[in-house]
Amino acid sequence: MKSVILNTVSKTLLPLLILFSVFVLLRGHYLPGGGFIGGLIAAVAFILHAFANGLTETRKLLRIHPGFLIPVGLLLAVISALAPILVTGEPLMTGLWHDKDIAILGKIGSALFFDTGVYLVVIGVCLTIIFTISESV
Template sequence: MDDNKPKIMTFNTLILHTAALFLLPLQLIFSVFLLLRGHDEPGGGFIAGLVASGAFVLYLFAHGVASTREIMRVEPRDLLALGLLLGLAAMFPGMLNGEAFLTAQWWEFSLGDTQVKLSTVLIFDIGVYFAVLGTILTIVMSLTESEE
């Protein structure tokens, strides 16, 4: 055994395990709040993606990479690709309507008694959210797996 090899730091405490289980859903809900609020007020896809990735990184530190991949049910690289596709999709409706590139477009429709507004700004923010989440988790999971 090589004594000069760095030891892998593990966070195997009951408090961290419990806190990670409790905080994961709360942080994810808060990240969705920041995401939906952000296209009209401060917040948005970037900070919401950071909050969501923080939730999964906390869970990863407490339970490990394999368990984190299980609860995510999707690979982080796939989230990154989805985010880039949504960002690209938000660019073209303005051009298709004969306006400048990335001009915001709004659509209104009814779902029963509720009036719903959808915009390219929100689609772009969701794309940024998934791109940030996928990037951070890909990096952290890769680093953690290389240490193991």
């Protein structure tokens, strides 16, 4: 699609949508939100960029194949789910929290790492599906 307006808007919205998706991810272990919704917002940002600028430009922007994010996210989610069993002997997916607050993030715990894994998986799956469909058309 060759639209000056869409091209300009997509380049402006991409960083804002990515920032908003990270915000939704980080607030997700305290309030509604989290990895799934944050991942969808980030995927929509890249899909909008692909519609406006073409798939090759978006692939250059990503630098890695989105399918690589899927196993990385799954590994992070599984490790964070198993950490309570391995570290403290607690049941699966019990929340582990760091004692001290960290600026901007607040308390860091296993829920944040699980949400981050989900975030990466959702981005990887959505972009892989959309890019595969776009390549075949």
